[in-house]
Amino acid sequence: MSLGGLLGEGSGAALQQVRTEPIQQRSAARLSGLLDAAAAVVDEVGFDRITTAMVAERAGASIGTVYRYYPDRVAVLHALHERAVARFRQRVVDELGASTLTSWWDAVDCVVTAFVGLYRTEAGFRIVNFDDRDGAPAADAVADADFFARRLADVLVNEFDLPSGDDLIFRLGVAVEMADALLARAFYSNPLGDERFIAECRLVMRDYLDRFYSPQALDLLATVS
Amino acid sequence: MSLGGLLGEGSGAALQQVRTEPIQQRSAARLSGLLDAAAAVVDEVGFDRITTAMVAERAGASIGTVYRYYPDRVAVLHALHERAVARFRQRVVDELGASTLTSWWDAVDCVVTAFVGLYRTEAGFRIVNFDDRDGAPAADAVADADFFARRLADVLVNEFDLPSGDDLIFRLGVAVEMADALLARAFYSNPLGDERFIAECRLVMRDYLDRFYSPQALDLLATVS
DNA sequence: TGTCACCGAGTGGAATTCAATCATCCTGGC
DNA sequence: GCCAGGATGATTGAATTCCACTCGGTGACA
Numbered sequence: 098m099s100l101g102g103l104l105g106e107g108s109g110a111a112l113q114q115v116r117t118e119p120i121q122q123r124s125a126a127r128l129s130g131l132l133d134a135a136a137a138v139v140d141e142v143g144f145d146r147i148t149t150a151m152v153a154e155r156a157g158a159s160i161g162t163v164y165r166y167y168p169d170r171v172a173v174l175h176a177l178h179e180r181a182v183a184r185f186r187q188r189v190v191d192e193l194g195a196s197t198l199t200s201w202w203d204a205v206d207c208v209v210t211a212f213v214g215l216y217r218t219e220a221g222f223r224i225v226n227f228d229d230r231d232g233a234p235a236a237d238a239v240a241d242a243d244f245f246a247r248r249l250a251d252v253l254v255n256e257f258d259l260p261s262g263d264d265l266i267f268r269l270g271v272a273v274e275m276a277d278a279l280l281a282r283a284f285y286s287n288p289l290g291d292e293r294f295i296a297e298c299r300l301v302m303r304d305y306l307d308r309f310y311s312p313q314a315l316d317l318l319a320t321v322s
Numbered sequence: 323m324s325l326g327g328l329l330g331e332g333s334g335a336a337l338q339q340v341r342t343e344p345i346q347q348r349s350a351a352r353l354s355g356l357l358d359a360a361a362a363v364v365d366e367v368g369f370d371r372i373t374t375a376m377v378a379e380r381a382g383a384s385i386g387t388v389y390r391y392y393p394d395r396v397a398v399l400h401a402l403h404e405r406a407v408a409r410f411r412q413r414v415v416d417e418l419g420a421s422t423l424t425s426w427w428d429a430v431d432c433v434v435t436a437f438v439g440l441y442r443t444e445a446g447f448r449i450v451n452f453d454d455r456d457g458a459p460a461a462d463a464v465a466d467a468d469f470f471a472r473r474l475a476d477v478l479v480n481e482f483d484l485p486s487g488d489d490l491i492f493r494l495g496v497a498v499e500m501a502d503a504l505l506a507r508a509f510y511s512n513p514l515g516d517e518r519f520i521a522e523c524r525l526v527m528r529d530y531l532d533r534f535y536s537p538q539a540l541d542l543l544a545t546v547s
Numbered sequence: 548t549g550t551c552a553c554c555g556a557g558t559g560g561a562a563t564t565c566a567a568t569c570a571t572c573c574t575g576g577c
Numbered sequence: 578g579c580c581a582g583g584a585t586g587a588t589t590g591a592a593t594t595c596c597a598c599t600c601g602g603t604g605a606c607a
Contacts, residue, residue, distance in 0.1 A: 127552090145396065149597060159554045164598065239510050271504065271522050278503030279496065285464050297496050301530060308529065352587085373561060384589045389563065551606075562595070570587070577579085 128166055131156045135177050136221030144174070181222045182241060185215050186248075193252075201257040201310060205302050208249065209276060213295060216284050242277070246270040259310055260318065268309060272302055353391055355381045360402050361446035369399070369449050399450055406447045407466055410440045418477075426482040426535060430527050433474065434501060438520060441509045448509050467502065471495040484535055485543065493534060497527055 134156035138147050149170055153160045167173045192207040192214075215222050246269035253269075254261040276298050283294030308314065359381035363372050374395050378385045392398045413436040423429055441448055471494035478494075479486040501523055508519035533539065 148595090160598080161554055161600085162552080165552075168598095170597065239507065267518065267522075270507075271519070271526070274503045274507050275500045275526070278499045282464065282495075282499050293492065294496070297492075301496070301500070301526075304529065304533065305526060374563080375561075385563080386565085386589055387587080390587070393563095395562070549607090552604085554601105554603075556600100558597105558599075560595105560597090562593100564593070565591100566589105568587100568589075570585105572586085573584075574582095576581090 127156075127158065127162065129180075131158065131163060131166065131173065132177050132180055133220075135173050136219070139174070139177070139221040147174075149173075177221060181215070181219055182245075184219060185211060186245075188215060198256065201253045201259060201306070202303055204249075204253060204256070205272075205306065206299060209280075209295075209299055209302065212276070212280055213283075213290055216280065216290060217288075242273045243270055246273050260315075264309075268306065272305060275305070276302060352381075352383065352387065354405075356383065356388060356391060356398065357402050357405055360398050361444075364399065364402070364446040364449050369452070372399070374398070402446060403450045406440060406444045406450065409444060410436060411470075413439060423481065426478050426484060426531070427528060429474075429478060429481070430497075430531065431524060434505075434520075434524055434527065437501070437505055438508075438515055441505065441515060442513075448513065451506060452510070467498045468495055471498050474498075485540075489534075493531065497530060500530070501527060 131152060135147070135152045138151045138155055142151070147170075149160055149163050152173060153163050156162075163173065167176065188211040189208055192211045193204060196203060196207055198204055198207075243266075246266055250259075250261065250265045250269050253259045254265070259265060279294055279298040279301065280290070283291040283298070356377060360372070360377045363376045363380055367376070372395075374385055374388050377398060378388050381387075388398065392401060414433055417432040417436045417439075418429060421428060421432055423432075441451075468491075471491055475484075475486065475490045475494050478484045479490070484490060504519055504523040504526065505515070508516045508523070
């Protein structure tokens with residue numbers, strides 16, 4: 098599968114995001130324009146103060162247009178989130194391709210770098226990342242994290258011979274949660290990201306995974322079995 | 323200061339939560355009655371289906387009364403969260419008092435246990451802690467975490483002779499973020515908490531802090547300086 | 548000329564306000 | 578001590594505002 102495998106065909110739950118698939122070309126621009134507007138607005142007023150009217154106005158469209166494409170307010174935020182995640186995956190792949198990977202650690206480091214990069218450049222990403230929330234069935238925040246953990250696991254297994262299995266996925270899931278929390282914290286007060294938290298995130302990732310997947314740990318595992 | 327020091331006079335940012343401080347006694351009951359009602363309702367219908375009218379009715383009050391005390395709908399939920407956090411502090415103190423602490427690790431363990439207990443018993447906390455952690459203005463969440471880290475640092479310094487200073491506070495802050503994320507994840511899909519995540523949380527806490535504050539690490543630090 | 552896109556006033560329900568009313572506290576005269 | 582009655586806090590709920598979402602009508606493309 099190689100590294101490109103991280104680019105899934107979509108998140109775990111490929112939900113019915115768009116109401117009407119655009120047929121004429123101009124609509125595609127409208128669609129992403131709406132998302133750009135939503136991203137900008139969410140950055141300015143925050144997650145729950147965003148209104149459909151704001152998004153429409155910012156996008157130079159009317160309320161009706163918003164509802165032509167999205168069934169309701171949160172669907173817009175979902176779509177924004179989906180796009181951000183897609184870009185995140187793409188960035189991870191780019192990052193992985195641009196580096197020479199000598200161990201799984203390099204891959205994990207690339208993921209952190211990609212995440213930090215997105216925080217810095219993607220408007221609204223900070224607000225909507227894995228911690229995305231919506232109504233009761235906000236399952237996809239967790240689902241996304243799990244899905245991503247699964248993909249990453251595939252890469253690590255195939256490229257670096259980590260032992261596959263539920264344990265690996267679980268631990269990557271744990272790592273993702275921790276990284277997400279730490280990086281969110283890093284960007285909470287500092288728009289460019291508090292380097293101290295970012296560095297500590299990398300350190301924690303490595304220490305945590307080293308416990309199970311360092312060469313020594315793997316050797317030990319091999320001799321036992 | 324002893325363990326009681328964890329009980330601060332309030333959160334780090336004593337935000338303007340309540341519109342009007344109640345003066346007459348009956349209002350105190352009203353206030354907590356409103357929060358109890360909010361907790362019950364949020365447990366039943368979820369974070370964004372809760373309406374001010376529901377809270378008012380459940381509390382046996384009128385809409386106006388809600389707005390007398392809270393500036394808007396989400397402020398009520400914030401307040402609910404604050405109260406839960408306050409109870410968490412109390413619970414930590416109880417927990418610490420009931421255990422015989424032989425090392426800083428026992429104290430950290432107590433904190434985790436208290437937090438888990440909070441999730442399990444405090445109505446609505448599971449929901450609120452999720453959705454309150456919403457988009458941008460998690461201002462007081464971070465403030466709370468920092469404040470708590472500071473208090474905990476005081477305890478650990480005084481009781482277990484950990485080296486005080488910014489490093490300790492920073493690392494406890496990191497630990498708190500991680501624990502918060504992992505426990506949130508543990509309770510996300512399972513109301514009783516996924517034991518695997520809880521256990522992993524304890525493990526991570528210990529490993530992370532051991533790196534700096536294990537007896538060996540401390541000895542090393544002592545011989546160097 | 549038939550779709551496709553788009554618009555924006557209109558609808559309904561929830562959030563929030565506020566003037567009126569009730570409850571409690573306080574003060575001073577007895 | 579006790580009580581009248583003004584002052585101030587607390588409560589109410591109808592009225593208002595806000596906002597998500599609908600829908601009939603207008604232009605644009607093929």
